[in-house]
Amino acid sequence: MPSGTYTTPCRIPEPVHAGTPGSAFPLVWSVCRWIDGEEAGPGSVTDWPAFGADLAAIVRRLHSLPLMGAARQGELSWYRGGALQDCDRWISGCFDVCRTIPGLHLDIARLRHLWQSALALPEPSGREVWLHGDLKATNLLVQQGKLHAVIDFGCLSVGFPDAEHSPLWDFPPTARQVYWNAMSLDDVTWLRARAWAIAVGVSGVLYYWGTYPAFVSECLSRLRAILETAEEE
Numbered sequence: 001m002p003s004g005t006y007t008t009p010c011r012i013p014e015p016v017h018a019g020t021p022g023s024a025f026p027l028v029w030s031v032c033r034w035i036d037g038e039e040a041g042p043g044s045v046t047d048w049p050a051f052g053a054d055l056a057a058i059v060r061r062l063h064s065l066p067l068m069g070a071a072r073q074g075e076l077s078w079y080r081g082g083a084l085q086d087c088d089r090w091i092s093g094c095f096d097v098c099r100t101i102p103g104l105h106l107d108i109a110r111l112r113h114l115w116q117s118a119l120a121l122p123e124p125s126g127r128e129v130w131l132h133g134d135l136k137a138t139n140l141l142v143q144q145g146k147l148h149a150v151i152d153f154g155c156l157s158v159g160f161p162d163a164e165h166s167p168l169w170d171f172p173p174t175a176r177q178v179y180w181n182a183m184s185l186d187d188v189t190w191l192r193a194r195a196w197a198i199a200v201g202v203s204g205v206l207y208y209w210g211t212y213p214a215f216v217s218e219c220l221s222r223l224r225a226i227l228e229t230a231e232e233e
Contacts, residue, residue: 008058008061008062008150009054009057009058009061010054010058010147010148010149010150011035011141011148011149011150012149012150012151012153013032013033013035013151013152013153014032014033015030015031015032016031016032016033017030017031018030019031035141035148035149035151036141036143037141037142037143037148037149038141038142038143039137039138039140039141039142040137040140040141040142040147040171041137044142044145045142045145045146045147046145046146047145047146048171048172048174048175048178049174049175049177049178050146050178051142051146051147051171051175052168052171052174052175052176052177052178052179052182053178053179053182054146054147055135055140055147055175055179056178056179056182056183057182058147058150059132059135059161059164059165059183060182060183062129062130062131062132063129063130063131063161063164064129065129065130067128067129067130067158070130070158071158072128072157072158072159075157076156076157076158077157077158077159078131078133078155078157078159080131080133080155080157080159080163080164080166080196080200081128081131081133081157081158081159081160081161081163082159082160083123083124083160084115084118084119084121084123084162084192084195084196084199085119085123087199088119090203091115091198091199091202091203092112094199094202094203094205094206095108095111095112095115095202097206098202098205098206101205101206101209104205104209106205106220106223106224106227107227108202110227110230111198111202111223111226111227114194114195114198114226114230115195115198115199117191118191118192118194118195119195121188121191121192122188124160124161124162124189124192126160126161128158128159128160129158129159129160129161130156130157130158131155131156131157131158131159131161131163131164132150132153132155132156132164133155133156133157133163133164134152134154134155134167135150135164135167136167136170136218137167137170137171137218138218139151139152162189162192162193162196163193163196163200164193165179165183165185165189165190165193165196166193166194166196166197166200167197167222168180168193168197169194169197169222169225169226169229170218170221170222170225173229194226197222197223197226198223198226200219200222201219201220201222201223201226202219202223204216204218204219205219205220205223
């Protein structure tokens with residue numbers, strides 16, 4: 001996270017030790033203070049509209065922080081901060097393979113149509129911002145029914161914010177609507193965010209099929225929610 005006197009509307013990880021790569025673990029690592037809470041879900045959240053508003057406040061705050069010279073390059077250039085078109089070959093390949101998975105009861109053709117329609121939309125033209133990059137339910141902690149903390153900033157990057165909104169399809173429609181209103185998102189941005197949600201979901205199903213069933217279930221739930229809302233259009 002950017003350093004300085006900036007505050008956030010909820011708790012975030014507080015590093016107490018920065019580790020360096022070594023023989024036991026070849027990557028940069030850290031130790032952070034423990035934050036109590038439950039994963040966001042039907043059993044923990046008591047007011048989904050309020051949850052949507054609180055999440056929007058967190059995202060607005062993160063996106064308002066100055067970049068302080070940081071640029072979209074190197075470790076800060078994760079793909080979710082870029083353009084949909086840059087991922088088309090990869091995601092199209094995921095659609096092709098998903099069609100061959102036995103027992104995958106999912107309307108791949110409809111999802112592919114929604115993805116391809118989004119590719120024709122204008123690319124984002126606003127300023128680049130700090131991105132959490134992975135605001136799914138397992139990274140949002142709840143206490144006493146309310147959003148309490150955002151964890152796992154391992155995907156922190158700089159880029160356009162469209163994909164930041166994509167996990168909203170993991171939550172009930174009431175949370176999505178309040179979030180949308182609070183963020184003042186236009187229809188084009190929302191459609192690009194939905195396309196990112198499709199991309200992450202389809203690629204997740206393919207990559208983790210047979211190895212990580214819990215995550216595949218999360219991806220399938222997201223994709224089915226997208227299909228349900230698309231039927232209303």
